[in-house]
Amino acid sequence: MSSDRVRQRNLSTVLSLVHRAQGASRSQLTQATGLNRSTIAALVGELADSGLVVETEPPASNRVGRPSPVVTADPSVVAFTVNPEIDAVTVGAVGLDGTVHRRIRCETDRVPSAAEAVSLAAATIGSLASSLPPGTRAVGVGVAMPGLVRRDDGLVRLAPHLGWVDEPFVDLLQSATGLPVVAANDASLGARAESIFGAGRGVGTMVFLNGGASGVGGGAIVDGVPLAGVDGYAGELGHTLVNSNGRRCHCGAIGCLETEVGQQALLAAFGVARGDDDDLDALLASSRDSAVLDEVTRQVGFLAIALRNIINVFNPEVIVLGGFLGALHGVAGDRIAELATATALPGPREGVVIRRAELGSRRLLIGAAELAFAGLLADPAPVP
Ligand SMILES: [Zn+2]
Missing domain, CATH: 3.30.420.40 (ATPase, nucleotide binding domain)
Structure with a gap:
């Protein structure tokens, strides 16, 4: 590899690390990259000259010795x-x-x-x-x-x-x-955000499922790379078959995840016409109504079928649930994990963690x- 290519790759590695970690000291960069201190100093200097990073003194601490400056990506x-x-x-x-x-x-x-x-x-x-x-x-x-x-x-x-x-x-x-x-x-893009800054931080292979007002979307990160498919359409997990006796979906198929599991049906069980996942959190936390519990149980059952498929197909380390699916996880997280892993294959089901998204509306x-x-x-x- 030419020295220019090496330099370009190293600049990319350092800038990406600083960006993802939202700040790192030179010694952390040395440790994370395996490059020596003078190389890191030169790379940080070059990125600073290009206006891509800034170095700032950290707030004073009680520790003995001079604290090392923190390199952060330039907010401008x-x-x-x-x-x-x-x-x-x-x-x-x-x-x-x-x-x-x-x-x-x-x-x-x-x-x-x-x-x-x-x-x-x-x-x-x-x-x-x-x-x-x-x-x-x-x-x-x-x-x-x-x-x-x-x-x-x-x-x-x-x-x-x-x-x-x-x-x-x-x-x-x-x-x-x-x-x-x-x-x-x-x-x-939600999957990408959660994998870098949210519930999938530090995880190589994760699947994200988001429940919004208009349906269920998904995305996968495989070995750190967002899965795009040949033309960019991969990850339409809302159209996974979960009920062969189900209703027709707007996509034309029968019994898709997003026809069986929905925010509107959850809100309707409370007799509420509009609301988001924050509203659902509050409603679900306080409800003992049997119609609501039935609807939660029904949706959790279909969600678990989709999760079982996801576990078997992707072998993820973590599955992140956002939007109203996160609200369902909030009240029935253990049940969701139990059902999803009970019928998944041994191997992929071992160690998989299902957790709630962290980044919310951002x-x-x-x-x-x-x-x-x-x-x-x-x-x-x-x-x-
Ligand atoms: Zn569909």
């Missing part, structure tokens, strides 16, 4: 994020150090068309950019899309709840903002920013 390097939904377009700005600078939810009075979502997102990015401190450098835009996104060109093949089919959202947003734009499925913002930062982290050339 930002990614914009966009998440179109049926009733809003949410735009954010996230620093390379993980700081969420801003988040603006632009509500719409009807489901936005792709063109409407693009102009709303571009206008919001414009005003957000002018509100950030001088010296802020934007690397690009990451889009969390509630649907199927083709990896090569970002074409939105299908966003069922938005009613979008074959929409060139990425190209349109790129022209409107003049920034590089990348898009991926929202739950896949998840999509962080996952979309990761997507936008990926190119820079892989090749930290100076940002113009």
Whole structure:
């Protein structure tokens, strides 16, 4: 390997470590990379000159001796994020150090068309950019899309709840903002965020299942790499068959996980029309109602079938449950684990941990920013 390639790879390794750990001392970097102290010093110096990291003195401690400075990613390097939904377009700005600078939810009075979502997102990015401190450098835009996104060109093949089919959202947003734009499925980005900063931190192979108002999404990280599939559509775990006598799903199949397990049915058991997972947490914690317990038991049973399949297919170390599935885990975590592992194969079922997601509503913002930062982290050339 040429010395330039080695240097580039080492810069990428150090910047990625600092970014993921949200700060590390030079000695921690030496330890984590196996590189010697002078090499680390040179790499950190080069990244600092490029404006990608800053070194700061840690707060004074009672320890004897001079504390070593902490290297953190520069918060003024930002990614914009966009998440179109049926009733809003949410735009954010996230620093390379993980700081969420801003988040603006632009509500719409009807489901936005792709063109409407693009102009709303571009206008919001414009005003957000002018509100950030001088010296802020934007690397690009990451889009969390509630649907199927083709990896090569970002074409939105299908966003069922938005009613979008074959929409060139990425190209349109790129022209409107003049920034590089990348898009991926929202739950896949949630998986990426939880694996780096949340409940899957430090875990090589994990599967994430998220329950939202409009269905169940999923994503997998395999040996540290987000599983994309040949065209980027992998991870549609909401359409796993769990009930061959079930209802027809909007995808056309019968008995998908997301038709048998749903936030709306849980809320309905309480006689509540609207709510999110926080509301469900409170409702579930205080309820002894038999109709509610029956509905929880029914949903837990179908969820466990999907989890059994996930355990057998992916052999994950951790399965992370978000949204209303996290709320179900909150009241029936032991039962879910017991049912899912009881019928999974020996081997894959051993040691698998099912836990609740940690990042809450910040998840999509962080996952979309990761997507936008990926190119820079892989090749930290100076940002113009
Ligand atoms: Zn389906």
